[in-house]
Amino acid sequence: MKLFESLIWIVVAFLACCLDTSFFAFYEIFNATIISSFCLILVIALLDYKIQSLYYGAFCILFLSALSSLPIYSLFIAYMIIPLLIFYLRQKIYFEAVPVVAVFVLLVSSVLFRLVIIPLGSFSSGELLISIMAFPILNTLFGIVIFVLFNKFYIVKRGHN
Amino acid sequence: MKKNNKIFLIIIIIIIIIVVIPITRNKFTQVVMYLGKPFASVASLLASDSRGFLTGLTEISSLRKENSDLVQKLKSINISSVELEELRHENEVLKQQLGFLEEHQESELIPARIIGREPFGALDRIIIDKGIKDSVRKGSAVVANGAIIGRVDEVFEDQSKIVLITSKDSIVQVMLQKSRTLGILKGSLNGVKMENIPQDTVIEDGEAIITSGLGGEIESGILVGWANGEVSYKSEIYKVVDVEIAEDLNKLEQVFVIK
Numbered sequence: 081m082k083l084f085e086s087l088i089w090i091v092v093a094f095l096a097c098c099l100d101t102s103f104f105a106f107y108e109i110f111n112a113t114i115i116s117s118f119c120l121i122l123v124i125a126l127l128d129y130k131i132q133s134l135y136y137g138a139f140c141i142l143f144l145s146a147l148s149s150l151p152i153y154s155l156f157i158a159y160m161i162i163p164l165l166i167f168y169l170r171q172k173i174y175f176e177a178v179p180v181v182a183v184f185v186l187l188v189s190s191v192l193f194r195l196v197i198i199p200l201g202s203f204s205s206g207e208l209l210i211s212i213m214a215f216p217i218l219n220t221l222f223g224i225v226i227f228v229l230f231n232k233f234y235i236v237k238r239g240h241n
Numbered sequence: 242m243k244k245n246n247k248i249f250l251i252i253i254i255i256i257i258i259i260v261v262i263p264i265t266r267n268k269f270t271q272v273v274m275y276l277g278k279p280f281a282s283v284a285s286l287l288a289s290d291s292r293g294f295l296t297g298l299t300e301i302s303s304l305r306k307e308n309s310d311l312v313q314k315l316k317s318i319n320i321s322s323v324e325l326e327e328l329r330h331e332n333e334v335l336k337q338q339l340g341f342l343e344e345h346q347e348s349e350l351i352p353a354r355i356i357g358r359e360p361f362g363a364l365d366r367i368i369i370d371k372g373i374k375d376s377v378r379k380g381s382a383v384v385a386n387g388a389i390i391g392r393v394d395e396v397f398e399d400q401s402k403i404v405l406i407t408s409k410d411s412i413v414q415v416m417l418q419k420s421r422t423l424g425i426l427k428g429s430l431n432g433v434k435m436e437n438i439p440q441d442t443v444i445e446d447g448e449a450i451i452t453s454g455l456g457g458e459i460e461s462g463i464l465v466g467w468a469n470g471e472v473s474y475k476s477e478i479y480k481v482v483d484v485e486i487a488e489d490l491n492k493l494e495q496v497f498v499i500k
Contacts, residue, residue: 104288147273147274147277149404
């Protein structure tokens with residue numbers, strides 16, 4: 081069962097990465113796009129982090145390294161370090177995963193990620209600043225949708241089992 | 242749990258090996274792109290269709306306002322000498338392009354559809370549905386509506402990655418069409434710039450910039466865009482010009498690879 085669950089996460093990672101590059105990437109708003117794979121791992125980190133979801137993050141790095149030209153270190157930060165940090169803080173501070181907290185975590189994580197993928201020396205353009213603001217807003221909104229769906233179907237289903 | 246951790250550690254090591262070594266990374270990219278092609282094709286098609294639908298909806302809602310604006314414009318339209326000058330200039334550019342096509346009749350265009358984009362908003366690279374099977378070669382120029390938009394960066398069996406001229410990794414040999422001054426076109430996060438222009442060059446705003454053909458990979462005479470004002474200081478050795486690229490890369494769906 082655990083192997084099956086791990087495989088499911090790998091397939092989800094593959095589909096999410098394909099969706100990011102072939103669907104959401106076509107909808108650019110102020111040079112920012114939705115990164116569904118990133119939003120999903122943040123929501124997992126907020127709600128139900130365990131070893132299978134680490135596979136998801138690892139395979140996201142692998143698939144995105146093939147499908148995008150983003151530096152590997154930034155993928156590691158986005159899909160490993162940020163979720164593990166959320167998980168660590170969740171254990172240390174014992175915060176509850178409620179929508180308000182989810183919004184805050186998603187917003188801060190997206191800002192962190194956006195700052196990592198843009199070189200610090202290139203903040204002169206106004207467009208770029210707008211894109212830096214648009215990215216967290218867009219991904220937080222999408223993340224909240226995933227958060228609600230995940231809460232409703234996945235967690236509730238697990239609770240009943 | 243400890244067993245799980247060990248497995249995870251092994252997976253991470255394998256991932257690092259795959260990602261870091263170029264040969265394994267290329268092979269892996271090929272496999273991922275092959276497996277993902279059907280999904281990517283459908284997803285990109287859905288994206289284009291739904292984008293068109295959403296645009297249509299927006300158009301309907303703004304139709305009334307647009308209509309009244311157009312009526313106003315129609316009333317006040319007055320073709321000024323500046324506009325005529327622009328048309329004359331555009332005509333010259335088109336003639337040049339026509340000349341290019343006539344001169345390079347041996348050049349074949351490979352039509353390709355965009356099935357993937359850079360997902361981080363940096364608009365760096367795109368993935369097209371044509372590859373080695375369709376005679377796409379690394380380094381070939383990629384055009385849309387007669388203007389260059391990038392060059393082939395990586396070629397796989399039936400897909401290719403294109404590095405766009407807006408990418409910071411893109412360097413294209415170009416020249417100013419009127420003064421025939423050579424320069425280098427570089428992409429950056431702050432827009433596309435033409436660099437290495439000698440200080441004594443007089444650059445007109447709106448002057449066409451075309452490929453120079455230096456280096457041999459990209460043919461000469463392909464439209465790149467227009468000069469949009471100098472951004473360098475007089476104390477600098479070379480002039481730098483901001484370039485307004487000819488194509489809106491956000492709206493691209495179909496491109497052509499020059500064989």
